[in-house]
Amino acid sequence: MNMVDRLNALDRRWVFLLMGLAVAVPILWIGITGDTFPETPTPAAAAVFKAVEDQPEGTRVLVAFDYDPASAGELQPMATALLHQCAQRKLKIVCIALWPLGGNMAQQTIAEVIRADYPDMREGVDFVNLGFQAGNEGVMKVVLTDFKKAFPVDARGQATADLPILQGVQTVKDFPLLLNVSAGYPGSKEWVQYVVSSSEGKVKMVAGCTGVQSPQMYPYYPGQLAGILGAIKGAAEYESLVNQSIGGDVPPKYREAQRRMAPQLFGHLLMVALIVAGNTLFFMGRKGARA
Numbered sequence: 001m002n003m004v005d006r007l008n009a010l011d012r013r014w015v016f017l018l019m020g021l022a023v024a025v026p027i028l029w030i031g032i033t034g035d036t037f038p039e040t041p042t043p044a045a046a047a048v049f050k051a052v053e054d055q056p057e058g059t060r061v062l063v064a065f066d067y068d069p070a071s072a073g074e075l076q077p078m079a080t081a082l083l084h085q086c087a088q089r090k091l092k093i094v095c096i097a098l099w100p101l102g103g104n105m106a107q108q109t110i111a112e113v114i115r116a117d118y119p120d121m122r123e124g125v126d127f128v129n130l131g132f133q134a135g136n137e138g139v140m141k142v143v144l145t146d147f148k149k150a151f152p153v154d155a156r157g158q159a160t161a162d163l164p165i166l167q168g169v170q171t172v173k174d175f176p177l178l179l180n181v182s183a184g185y186p187g188s189k190e191w192v193q194y195v196v197s198s199s200e201g202k203v204k205m206v207a208g209c210t211g212v213q214s215p216q217m218y219p220y221y222p223g224q225l226a227g228i229l230g231a232i233k234g235a236a237e238y239e240s241l242v243n244q245s246i247g248g249d250v251p252p253k254y255r256e257a258q259r260r261m262a263p264q265l266f267g268h269l270l271m272v273a274l275i276v277a278g279n280t281l282f283f284m285g286r287k288g289a290r291a
Contacts, residue, residue: 005285007277007281008281008285015274018270018274019267019270022263022266022267022269022270023263023266023267024263025266026262026263026265026266027262027263029262030259030262034252036255036258036259036261036262037258037261037262037265038240039236039237039239039240039258039261040237041237041238041240041241042234042237044218044221044222044227044228044229044230044234045227045228045229045234045237045238045241046227046237046241047206047221047222047226047227047228048206048208048226048227048228048229048238049085049227049238049241049242049245050227051177051204051206051226051227052082052085052086052089052091052177052179052206053085053089053245055089055091055176055177057089057090057091058090058091058092059091059092059176059177060091060092060094060165060169060174060175060176061086061091061092061093061094061175061176061177061178061179062094062096062172062175062177062178062179063079063082063083063086063093063094063095063096063106063179063180063181064095064096064097064098064102064178064179064180064181064182064191065079065095065096065097065099065102065103065105065106065109065181066097066098066099066102066180066181066182066183066184066186066187066188067099067102067105067181067182067183067184067187067210068099068100068101068102068105068183069101069105070183071183071184071210072105073232073260074183074210074211074231074232074235075181075182075183075208075209075210075235076105076109076256077232077235077236077239077256077257077260078181078208078229078234078235078238078257079105079106079109079181079208080109080112080113080253080254080256081235081238081239081242081254081257082179082181082208082238083109083110083113083114084113084117084242084246084254085242085245086179087113087114087117087118087121087127088242088245088246092125092126092127092165093114093126093127093128094127094128094130094165094166094175095109095110095127095128095129095130096130096131096133096151097130097131097132097133098132098133098135098136098139098140098186098187099132099183099186100132100134101132102132103129103130103131103132103155106129106131106155107129107155110127110129112253114127117251123156124154124158124163124164124165125163125164125165126165127165128154128163128165128166129154129155130151130153130154130155130160131151131154131155133150133151135150136185136186136190137186137190137194140186140190140191140194140195141194143171143172143195144171144172144173144194144195144198144199145171146170146171147166147169147170147171147172147174148160148161148166148169172195172199172203173199173200173202173203175203176202176203176204177203177204177205177206178191178195178196178203178204178205178206179205179206179207179208180205180206180207180208181207181208182207182208182209182210182213183209183210183213184210184212184213187209187213188207188209188213188217188225189213189216189217191205191207192205192217192220192224192225196224196225197224204226205224205225205226206225206226206227206228206229207225207227207228207229208228208229208234208235208238209228209229209230209231210231211230211231211232214228214230214231214234217230218230232257232260232261232264233261233264235257236257236258236260236261238257239254239255239256239257239258240258242254243255
């Protein structure tokens with residue numbers, strides 16, 4: 001049996017073992033050393049960072065948590081980095097959700113970022129979680145005319161009309177920047193179609209999406225969308241920009257996307273190598289058969 005025949009007859013369990021090692025070794029290496037691979041941000045990710053960075057201190061921003069724990073693997077690092085940059089810039093953060101568990105994801109992110117690292121920020125004054133509101137596109141239409149009617153109370157049950165952070169807010173157009181983290185419907189696409197397109201250019205929007213949803217959103221960039229983060233790769237790029245701008249010793253929770261990129265990188269490299277090897281063996285086998 002020649003070499004080509006031996007490789008063609010290779011037990012597929014060796015391939016499974018290689019994939020297991022390609023994923024496990026980077027995870028163990030990062031866990032031991034604490035190092036992560038450097039990221040080169042794409043223009044779309046850099047645009048998200050710039051959109052937040054350009055907001056003057058004290059600006060109100062609207063953050064829509066349109067995802068649940070099933071998509072947190074891709075999206076939670078984005079949400080964490082977004083709130084981290086907003087808090088660092090001393091922006092006033094208003095969180096909402098159109099997904100039933102989105103309000104819980106917002107509360108979790110607020111606890112991990114604001115309550116843990118920015119204790120001077122006051123709830124209701126510097127940040128607030130308005131929680132989940134049912135209605136999908138219906139809610140989006142209402143916020144265009146009366147924001148507090150769409151969200152009459154916050155997650156604590158306090159009337160939004162009494163919150164200092166929302167004083168002067170009539171419609172969604174009073175938020176210069178909309179940050180959306182989305183896993184599907186309703187999410188980024190609907191925010192673009194129903195809100196950004198109807199805001200007469202008064203609302204700038206950036207979005208973070210899952211890998212499945214991202215291809216639907218790139219046609220809107222850089223028009224209706226000022227920036228976009230696609231899947232964990234986009235999250236890692238944005239995360240690196242935020243961490244570099246703040247500097248100092250970065251806690252592990254702010255490097256989660258970069259940490260998750262390592263096993264994905266080596267897994268993809270192995271898949272490419274296996275595809276090339278498989279095609280090479282196929283054509284070598286055809287050549288040998290003809291001979």
